[in-house]
Amino acid sequence: MATKNNGESASTRNKTLRCRMCGQKNTVKSGYKNGEAKCGKCKLPLSDEFHKKFADLTKHDYVHPADSKALAALRAIPGIDSGLKRLLKVTGESAIRVTFMASAVKVTPKQCPDLHAKLQIACTTLGVDMPDMFIQQNPIVNAFTGGVDKPIIVLHSGLLERLNDEETLAVIAHEVGHIHAEHVLYLTAARLFEALANGALATVIPGSDIIKFLISAGINSALLAWARRAELSCDRAALLVTQDKHVVGKTMMKLAGGTLASKIDYDLFLEQARDFQKVYDEKVIDKFWADIINAGLSHPFPIWRVSEILNWVEKGEYEEVLQKA
Secondary structure, eight states: OOOTTTTOOHHHHEEEEEOTTTOOEEEEETTOOTTSSBOTTTOOBOOSSOOOOOSSOOGGGTOOHHHHHHHHHHHTSTTHHHHHHHHHHHHOHHHHHHHHHHHSEEOOSSSSHHHHHHHHHHHHHHTOOOOEEEEEOOSSOOEEEEOSSSOEEEEEHHHHHHSOHHHHHHHHHHHHHHHHTTOHHHHHHHHHHHHHHTTSSTTTOOOHHHHHHHHHTTHHHHHHHHHHHHHHHHHHHHHHHHOOHHHHHHHHHHHHHGGGGGGSOHHHHHHHHHHHHHHHHHOHHHHHHHHHHHTTSSSOOHHHHHHHHHHHHHTTHHHHHHTTO
16 A cells, blocks of 8 residues: 555654753654644743753842842841841741641652643753742632742642743742742741731741841831842743743733733733833822832732833843853
């Protein structure tokens, strides 16, 4: 029987393409175009474009000026480091790990391997030792990093259900950025203060004398103010890993638009971000209200975060860091 492919074997119609992100070898059809298929390991789109890894990236290469300024103000408070370390020693870093080992799913090479591969990509790109990562059943679209000596990353199930693979990588890279930028001590304390303010931990946290000292010293307010600005630095870390500003932008679009994101025009969303920044820069009253309202939030406005990323790219600063890889 004659073959329809005129004797051409399957092997000549296929080729091997190594994933630029995780290094996995994949078989694709000859004539394959970038983005037409996903890697079998990390589930990210396959491409023959080069993905840069940083050999000696430092936090000073990308940390946002607002983060640096707020952290300097925070560290100027007498007793800040010793007080926070005492607090976290009393509350117990081990409690964080026990909580998630008992109530969430730990990501491993065999358990949710694509998420483990994405974590590995983020860590190898930024130059960070791999932390443990967990998936927690929680409808709130969020992720966070906690701990001090042995930080962990926690992804909410509501987040994973909302984002595609590239956007999930951006979130994981953002969290790894907190570790690389040495945010974790302060970030863990900030989230603890949030829980205390909500009354969630008030009855179970010992060491009330330490807490009263920290609050009276104004450390809680300074911590939360810094934590919002630290998010801007880690959005930059996410961009350094994904190396695509639109992946970060579309992630923010989903955070802003929720389940309606599929009906939102991304280009118009970017236009909105630029309009917001223009108004913020030019109108004092709008700047005042934006700052006041955002002061009550744990993260900067998603639109604000998009405008900051666009600004970093358009000023050429992102490309300068990328060239160091």
